[in-house]
Amino acid sequence: MAILISDKTRILIQGITGREASMVTRHMLDYGTEILAGVTPGRGGQEIHGVPVYDTVKAAVRRHGCDTSLIYVPPAFAYDAVMEAIANGIKLLVIITENIPQRDAVRFLYAARQSGVRVIGPNSVGIINPADRVKLGAIGGDNVERCFVPGRVGVISRSGGMTAETSWMVKRAGYGVSTSISIGGDALIGSTIRDLLELFEHDPGTEAVVTFSEPGTRQEEEAADFIEKGGFTKPLFSYVAGRFTEGMPEGTVFGHAGAIISGGRGKPSAKMERLKRAGAHVVDHFDQIIDELRRVLK
């Protein structure tokens, strides 16, 4: 079992003909993930690695019944692409596009909430469910097993690259992942750590969750509140990077757009403290994830 995606997921890729999207399409297919359709306006009727391309999401959904869209369109067109997906009944959106204007993100995230559509990202590298060999996005590249093997640990990462490294640490500890999710490095994203902990709580295939965090936002504080309210009862292992930023002048941006310390809020040390208080296994050094997983999961 896993969360969000499985071998039943009916996948569409918006912006499939782009350079990166086309490469990712090939890697996804090589991994065994079924991709039903792609959309690029003006390229309808073509194929990308055997995947049929349509001009509109409407046509792709009508023909293939897609329920999930992976969005690779450039920032200037992302807003319209997301609204198109929502308007055509897509239920899960994974937005890879980076540098989407904040105003556009706020608007489409609002529209998605109103329509009950789940959004991962923007600025995500994707999601993977290794047991079903389903991945959406560049996550794992062309050598997926290096980092992602099937197992019972969920991974949530605010950093795309660290989604792989964190899953690799889980593997190194002797376990595997149920689902690994790169939730996006932006300050404004569709699904937060708290939202995904809720899904992992209800997934019988997930025994524990590891999170990789950065400075900024209130995601860790919200996750801690959620745990204390009894919303998440499985073991949670957390690492928060960027403690050195606390010695820097306020307003400095390091790491992703979400990693900004402002007004004393969003400090890694405060996040670690808060998560500890809620009962999470918070590690000082990333390598301790391995020992902690072995100690707690046995």
Place this chain on the structure above:
Amino acid sequence: MGKLLEHHSKELIRKLGLKVPNGGVAAAPKEAERIAAGLGSPVVVKALVPVGKRGKAGAVKFAGGPGEAGAAAGELLGMTVGNFPVEKVLVEERLDIREEWYLSFTYDKEKKMPVVIASTRGGVDVEEITRAHPGSVAVRHIDPLLGMADFQAKEIWSDLGVGGKLILAATALLVKLYHLFERTDASLLEVNPLAVTSSGELAVAASVMSVDDSAMYRHPELSEMVQLGSERAWRPLTDLEKRMVEVNEADPYRGTARYTEMPGGDIGFMCGGGGGSLLLFDALVANGGRPANYSEVGGNPTEEKVYGLTRGILTKPGVKGLFAAHNITNNTQVDVLARGIVRALNDLGIDPSTFPVVVREAGVNDSAAREIFTAAGVEYYGEEITMTEAAARMVRRMGAAYPGYLRREGN
């Protein structure tokens, strides 16, 4: 977000037909004198720097006439405010203010909505207003798709106890400023104080504005006003940082190479991506290392970009070692990183047997990377060690190469 200096945001606000104090920009005391003489009234002289809380920093001065204005400008032009040297001042007529209000627009990151904050008790920090007069602050979220309706703006002021002719003017002003906030892709627009003058007029006495870097492609009209990437620095960019921006911008669509100079330090830090760099920097510091810079390299950069950045990193005075590491990459070709890094080492005549270089680069094409680094005599690791272990190894190498390294001040 990129910050706009005050005279720029006021220019945008003036174009909306709203009242903004008359004035001008001066780069020398004489110029300030002339502007003050032209205004023919008491003036306010403000340092034009992209820094908040200028009043508290002593960067706002009042002057009775041209002579005083020139003197005030003279003082300010020699100052540094929040690490920014004052190169220009804004000389404005001093309004006859009856009341000071507050108005701002920004995004509430938790609710993921635009939000307006309004108060009839302005003139001080919004944090202070909220603390001292919680009842006189209105915080309202705005539907991002529908925008701000006139009646909603009117309700805000009415809730704050504003009535009569002022409520009409305040409603129109709020709606106009929200449109400006939206239309310019601003991330913050703050008017503080929003002045009610003795003649009962509303005037934008001071404004702060920043816009979203990511949206600049659709705002050529703002390009002259905004310093891109200014949010990433707490001080003006250094010469080396400017050169590194050029290296990155030379091929903007092929990977990113961001560079930030740190005070002091001796380990050149050539790392990525966003989260990985944070972790690696922390790990070096935890082991007693002193990184000389911060960097984020990712998104499959070209060899040229990697080369340029590595060269820049090694050029900073005091750098006595190089640490090149990433998380296991999803799509960044690490053999390309290897070629760029090794070329920079060779060009600078650096011998990795005496100058500590530790590399941990695993991921796409890492067997080729291993060959390139090993052939160059560089201590290379792939996925046989973790990122944290690599950082510890780097600091040990520094310790071995430079006796007393780990006992020095700061450790």
